[in-house]
Amino acid sequence: MRYPDLDLPKLARRAEAGRRALARRPIPALIGSAAMLAAAVTTAAVLHETSDPADAHVAAAAVPAPATAAPGKPADPPAPDPLLTAPEEHSVDYDFQFQPNYYYCGPASTRMALTSSGVSMSQGDVASRLGTTVNGTNSAADVTRAMNGVLGKDEYQTHWIPGQQATGAQAERLQRDVVAAMSGGRAVVANIVGGATDASGVYHEFSGGHYITLVGYRDRGRAVQVADPSGMFGPRTYWMSTWNMANWIAARGYSA
Template sequence: MKRSVPRAVIALAGASAGILLVVPPASASATGARTTTGTVRAAAAKTLPFTWFGQERYYYCGPASTKIALSARMTPPSQDTLAASLGTTTNGTDDISNVVATLNHFLGTTWYERKPVNDPPTQAQRDLLKQDLVFDVDRGWAIVANVVSGWRPPGYPSGTIYHYVAVVGYADDGDSAVIADPAGAGAGGSGWTAVPKTYTISTYDLGTWIGLKAYAA
């Protein structure tokens, strides 16, 4: 039985422009489909083994975030290969649905689904995001989120930024989320040098950050 839960993503823009473009939980079956049965989580915190990749082009936040998420389960293809699969252009990655399809394709699974989030998120959407975060990470699946400022982490450039990030872990029983940001360490341009490669934010803030977009889980 496949679990029913929502998911979205964006592509990062140039150093000066600061533009980013936008692109679920139970035990996994042999085909990677979600089910509603499985062991009960015991950990208060967990971070997946993953490899961080900086985006190789200013509009590659979608491909880079997808590559980070794939690295938790496989040796991922190049960002150029992923960009072709995602339909990424200089305008970024059009919708998180492209990320869902690409993750499922390269992992040979039906695990990932698109989960939309309102602005502001409803309480049900916030609850689902926390549930997805813990459920997926406990079973070895990273999440990709399509985010937009509004809300932003400390160190982020000013202005409206459409972006994709990978979510690779949780802490505080799911109240905090571990982010792998492909624009970090200056990969997004000179305005991004203060942004770490990885950082932890509250899951509540993550939901606000996704608002109007979606995530792949």
């Protein structure tokens, strides 16, 4: 194929002139240019292969580390339900005493509970630990503190029933606490106020508040046996439904 528009002789002359100019250039300059070109190519290749350390750090930080489960102990098994594992009925061993005056119901009840744990003290000694005065003993928290101080460990805890009436959950909690404590040989001390009817139909009234000791249960804790140091309402012990007892404790608390 022919190209009539091309001036072939002219193109040939330009190519020859370029060849001669290249031949006159110094050899070291050519070598330096080639070396620089090679270095640039090599550097580009290296940067492509291995990025800047700072960039690598940022990239690593952007990728979350694989999650590893922290070694830990297995979860504790749930505590056995005392209503299912404890005896259907049970009473603790204890030493009964009436209170000697109108304000020693707290010391008398606390002392009876301590005897169920094998500790024998006078009501006067217990009163000094409770901080009892002629106005009585302040709260169930004082009973818990005094008994744990005597026993040397946190055996008892204070449980409150706020409000004027117990809820079903609070009554059930009392039932479980009574069964758990007494099946372990420990009596429970309750701070009550107002009135309640026992299982025999006798109404017990303490409008200013009172302390009693729970020393037994039956029907898996649906009824509790009361040791009352006041001696004001018939026998020194009587039975009461746990529901009535929870309502009697309402607005106060108990140590179990």
